[in-house]
Amino acid sequence: xxxxxxxxxxxxxxxxxxxxxxxxxxxxxxxxxxxxxxxxxxxxxxxxxxxxxxxxxxxxxxxxxxxxxxxxxxxxxxxxxxxxxxxxxxxxxxxxxxxxxxxxxxxxxxxxxxxxxxxxxxxxxxxxxxxxxxxxxxxxxxxxxxxxxxxxxxxxxxxxxxxxxxxxxxxxxxxxxxxxxxxxxxxxxxxxxxxxxxxxxxxxxxxxxxxxxxxxxxxxxxxxxxxxxxxxxxxxxxxxxxxxxxxxxxxxxxxxxxxxxxxxxxxxxxxxxxxxxxxxxxxxxxxxxxxxxxxxxxxxxxxxxxxxxxxxxxxxxxxxxxxxxxxxxxxxxxxxxxxxxxxxxxx
Numbered sequence: 001x002x003x004x005x006x007x008x009x010x011x012x013x014x015x016x017x018x019x020x021x022x023x024x025x026x027x028x029x030x031x032x033x034x035x036x037x038x039x040x041x042x043x044x045x046x047x048x049x050x051x052x053x054x055x056x057x058x059x060x061x062x063x064x065x066x067x068x069x070x071x072x073x074x075x076x077x078x079x080x081x082x083x084x085x086x087x088x089x090x091x092x093x094x095x096x097x098x099x100x101x102x103x104x105x106x107x108x109x110x111x112x113x114x115x116x117x118x119x120x121x122x123x124x125x126x127x128x129x130x131x132x133x134x135x136x137x138x139x140x141x142x143x144x145x146x147x148x149x150x151x152x153x154x155x156x157x158x159x160x161x162x163x164x165x166x167x168x169x170x171x172x173x174x175x176x177x178x179x180x181x182x183x184x185x186x187x188x189x190x191x192x193x194x195x196x197x198x199x200x201x202x203x204x205x206x207x208x209x210x211x212x213x214x215x216x217x218x219x220x221x222x223x224x225x226x227x228x229x230x231x232x233x234x235x236x237x238x239x240x241x242x243x244x245x246x247x248x249x250x251x252x253x254x255x256x257x258x259x260x261x262x263x264x265x266x267x268x269x270x271x272x273x274x275x276x277x278x279x280x281x282x283x284x285x286x287x288x289x290x291x292x293x294x295x296x297x298x299x300x301x302x303x304x305x306x307x308x309x310x311x312x313x314x315x316x317x318x319x320x321x322x323x324x325x326x327x328x329x330x331x332x333x334x335x336x337x338x339x340x341x342x343x344x345x346x347x
Contacts, residue, residue: 005075005304007307007317011058012032014037015037019213020034021097021100024130028311029312038096043290065316075318078319084340085338090199091197098192098193103187105187106207108222109183124182125198125199127194128274128333129192132172139164139186139187140169141238142185146235147235151233160208160210168242168243175250181234182234185207195333198269205221205230245265256280258273258274258275258282270337277328281326288336288337289334298328301324302321302322305321
């Protein structure tokens with residue numbers, strides 16, 4: 001076993017952003033907290049848009065994870081992954097702790113990102129809710145078919161009230177999981193705390209920005225201008241039943257063992273597995289993973305390695321470590337790239 005073929009605890013990678021929050025990240029991760037650090041990027045090989053090298057995760061030995069993977073992609077990712085995706089990790093994992101409502105915004109899909117930004121990935125994302133106030137709601141997609149002219153008018157008039165009123169909303173609670181396909185305008189209520197998985201980009205288009213510490217006129221359109229950026233908006237009506245298909249309720253994820261967190265439509269983009277080892281250990285197949293420990297104190301073990309972990313730890317698992325086990329007493333989420341054989345699209 002080489003030095004790299006081991007479990008690795010990740011240092012905190014929390015930083016300032018244009019919206020408030022972050023104290024629950026600090027409490028969970030024993031990091032700096034808020035008041036204006038609402039995100040932590042976990043095991044990130046992705047740079048913040050226009051702010052390189054911000055966003056990249058550093059290993060405990062000081063190396064950037066991105067550089068370590070480029071130096072030995074076979075060990076980190078495995079041959080099947082490399083054959084399909086190259087040395088791209090294919091997933092960005094975040095903690096988002098909202099101290100204010102997220103502005104209504106959206107992320108471009110892969111076709112738009114390729115045509116206008118020269119990128120292979122858009123930003124389909126998904127949330128696993130760690131905490132939320134009673135009755136908390138998210139807005140995802142327009143409740144009625146919209147025209148581009150209408151959306152352009154709302155953005156130009158800074159009409160936040162109209163944008164919010166036009167969204168389809170849904171209540172969320174701790175333990176729920178939800179897929180948000182690229183293109184859908186969305187917002188998340190103040191007080192919600194999520195583990196987010198997404199494609200490995202930092203691409204956001206703002207539709208409103210009043211009361212946020214950002215100049216949306218300058219920074220809200222990916223340097224494309226709003227005439228082009230708004231072409232990324234999914235204008236289709238989203239029904240309650242459409243949202244039902246994007247949600248996995250908490251009740252389906254609470255049993256012992258390993259449970260896929262997100263609906264099957266997420267599989268071409270990323271995977272998350274909830275590991276409930278409170279009663280007995282849970283076996284996990286080999287493959288690159290970023291593991292967030294949610295509850296308990298115990299160990300992760302492989303054939304040749306073991307690491308002691310507790311609530312709030314984030315552990316990097318390389319493919320080369322082989323199959324591994326989440327030890328008794330722990331609850332964790334393993335965040336993973338799409339399978340090498342994944343097919344299909346999210347919507």
